[in-house]
Amino acid sequence: MTETSPTSPTSGAAPASGTPGPGPRVLLIEGALRDNGGLRVSLDLARRWQAMGARVRFLVLENVEPDGPMLQPDPALDTRWGSAQVRRFRSAFPRIVATTVRHARRADVVVSGSEVGYGLLIGWAAAKIAGKPFVVLVQSSLPRAVAAWTPARLRPLLTSVHQRVDAAICVSPGLVDDVVEVGLPAERIHVADIGIDVAATRQAALDQGGPRRPTSGRTRFVAAGRLAQQKGFDVLLEAVARVVAAGDDVELEIVGAGELDADLKAQAELLGLGDRVEFPGHVGDLQARLAGADAFVLSSRYEGNGSLVLLEALAHGRPVIATDCPTGPRYVLRDGELGDLVPTEDVTALADALSAFVRDPEPLLRKASGAVNRAWDFDQDAAALEVATILAGLVRR
Known part of the structure; x- marks a missing residue:
């Protein structure tokens, strides 16, 4: 069999190779x-x-x-x-x-x-x-x-x-x-x-045109990940609906693609969030979007190291609200010292955390002051x- 490069799997071209080193x-x-x-x-x-x-x-x-x-x-x-x-x-x-x-x-x-x-x-x-x-x-x-x-x-x-x-x-x-x-x-x-590569992550936001700040005047929350059951975006949408019903002026952007794309969009419509939730899909300027968010939200049911996108949000110094899911967010956020932790699957707790930030962002902003230094711990x-x-x-x- 002829082995080929993944950029052209049927071309028969030999794969590119780095210069061999002395290591294993x-x-x-x-x-x-x-x-x-x-x-x-x-x-x-x-x-x-x-x-x-x-x-x-x-x-x-x-x-x-x-x-x-x-x-x-x-x-x-x-x-x-x-x-x-x-x-x-x-x-x-x-x-x-x-x-x-x-x-x-x-x-x-x-x-x-x-x-x-x-x-x-x-x-x-x-x-x-x-x-x-x-x-x-x-x-x-x-x-x-x-x-x-x-x-x-x-x-x-x-x-x-x-x-x-x-x-x-x-x-x-x-x-x-x-x-x-x-x-x-x-x-x-x-x-x-x-x-993550912290320096590259921060530079990427600048290369993508700088932080994308909200222009609507609303508090803008950003979440990102595969549109799958693991990420708990269904819970996040329910929480945002409660925040809106309570009179808080917010909007949400969920960046990513996946098998639940149609289901989540339908849920957002049923909840009356059509003009407040965006699903841009897989994007090339994620770092600019993270850097420009008012706060990042991790709604996962479980993770491995707390999620790479959580570390990217910290690298940009963004306030974070995250589920206390297994495993990682509590460890990354130092038991809530660097961001707010809420129970998984708890719509009420997540909605309360979102509303608290909208009404008084200073406590979470103070926590975020240590975010960049913490991101460097995971370089x-x-x-x-x-x-x-x-x-x-x-x-x-």
Whole structure:
């Protein structure tokens, strides 16, 4: 099979490759290139590992038809396909497995960028066949992610794999208990505060024309993420409706795309929020929108490291109202010192927090004065170095 670049999967062109360094050979596996926070983290870590001298190969198992926003890896990253042609996974499976095993034999360590999915299962099997250590990045609450994204018939197998990995790297301390509960020995569990490139995040807002300030005169709340059940945007819409009914002049922007797009828009109409809620979809100027918001709202039912967009809001110094969901927001916001925390699924508590900010923004603005400094605690350079050190240790063993 001819392996090809993801920017032109049927062209037969060889993938771009960075200059090989003296470090370990890392095979990083992802299932597909659908845009999500976990994939962004994986690609960012790969780029930084390569800059540190590691020889990174990024293996994408499936070339899928775009059904939403897609990511493209850095051209300097050596990117390969498990199956370059768009085809049903079942028919492509033998080729994907054979390709993964071949790349695993050439690596020193194999890494799954996700705690769920076929990338984890196939990557672990390939690593065992090749006799190489296998690492999983745990980027979300394990039981919730398994329930949401894994067919019931595969859940026992997924649990078995998690019990046998050589290392699990959790992107937040709050994820450790989930991994321990699965049965992985504690000595194989590590934590790295995965985050964002703070300087680049702040510069992006300027490159996008500067903060987009509200022009309506209303207090503008911004939320962002995949339009999915996990993000709790249905609860947020109910809360905003109550705030409006109480007489507060607010508007809401929910940035993102996903399977609940039509449902959320219909809900907003039913609640009478048609002129107060915007759904711009997947945008290219998210940082300018975050930087210009009066406040950022995280309404999630669960997260991994508290969500990258929460860290981006902090990097812009924005006031934050967040659900106290598992895991991350409480840790990131220092138990409410840097932003307001409300219970998950609690429409009344979220509405009260929104109204309190509209009527007297000063308390939350004071909390936000420490936001930028806190964002720097999650700067990605430190996390990439920490994870690279863990991988190097496994290789040496």
